[in-house]
Amino acid sequence: MQRRALIQGAGATGLLALLGGCATSRVPESAKVVVVGGGYGGATAAKYVRLLSDHKIDVVLIEPNDSFISCPLSNLVLEGARDLSSLATSYDGLRRQHGITVVKDYVSAVDPAKKTVTLARGGSIRYDKLVLSPGVELQLDTVPGLSEAHAEGRVLQAWKAGPETVALRKQLEALPDGGVYALTVPEAPYRCPPGPYERVALVASYFKKAKPKSKVVLFDANPDVTSKGALFKKAWSELYPGLIEYRPQHKVVGIEGNTLKFEVQENFKADVLNVLPQQRAGQIAVQTGLANSNKRWVGVDYLTFQSTAAKDIHVIGDAIQLAAGMPKSGHMANSHAKVAAAAIVSELSGLAPNPKPLLTNTCYSFVAPDLVVHVASVHEYVEAEKTFKTVAGSGGLSSERNALEAQYALGWAKNIWADALG
């Protein structure tokens, strides 16, 4: 009897240990720097805290997905020129090359007072410094009818590259020749300013080859194209004559079936609706009380990217309130990450942060699978105004769409993926 109880007890203990091991085997009880979100911002921050500290500061990266999937280049999946798998990069490089502990989980709560994060599957991790790179949350509830339409898989966004990108491609493939695809753009700021304009060009590229009687209609809540306007409009008219219709100042206020309802203009019915709603900082930043700019974006001290609402929490990427001229782009998130990482390494080492940080942005847009345009800028921290400003005379646009920049865009992708994750 005693022996049986002992065996049962040992079995139970073993099972508990096993369950515990599954849930928490790679979760350290304590860490110096915890990074939440493994996108362009978070992955880069995790790697650069390790690099800039000569691999001396411990880093834990918490990310729910198995691998990083790039939003840049994902419009080529809609065109049919690329597979989604070609946009994926494993987190193994961060583990193996840089000794970062990568935990596959969501963060359900942050306690800024206790300096801990709680994981959705249980357990918590203490931090000295926390980096939040949660990206954006799509506010589906700001357009009546959109949440339901999205839940049913009828109206997609595909604004975070992944299964939705593939699902939208399938909707385009199923569209009959002569069908209409409509994309709506919210008022700026939103993730990836040129993204919608690139998307309509690449959907039109697919239609031109596969279903030339079809049509693309772009409804923009903004008064005009928000990025690379002249270059996009020239490409639309010259490469896809009659295929793309652009309607500015159209703000979507509801969805019924396949019909878009606008604030002022007539309703519009299309076969495939692709509705991008207003966006705000990712949920964990909002929930932690950091979204102190219009309740949408996180205010930061730009010298260190520390939240203005909580000490020792640094927020980077699309979730922050932008300085003037600073776009919500992957390249910019990578740049934020390096400034934040250097500031964190400095502070944990007893040094003052770099007083003159620099940020760059380079954004390539495909107007056809082999033709690209770019916009670039360099931003310097201006102490007197405590913000980043675009360096006068720096940056600019492509002189015209060209094939050489298509090669550069692909090279950029390889290098920035390796810079963030390799």
Place this chain on the structure above:
Amino acid sequence: MKTLLARSTLAAAALVASLAAGGALAQDAAALQVRSWAATCANCHGTEGRSSSTDAGLAKLAGLDKAYLVEQLTAFREGKRPATIMHQLTKGYTPAQLDAIAGYFASQK
């Protein structure tokens, strides 16, 4: 002589210990600043200048001669070397910053 040697050894050991206690960073703020500026090039030219995609003209910068790098960066900045994007980006940096960045990449192997 023996005492002096022992003292300097002790001093060196104390310095190492203080570096370790202070966050273990064997670099100063100025070096970290230059490293951070150079990191702004990594998105296109690879981490620490070790590009993984040189086929598209995104040159590997690590280990190149500093004078050559300064010359090229200056030529871009002054519009003397044609480019799609580098003539725009280099105008965002001062000549002193470009010089420091070139020195950093030259020191990488």
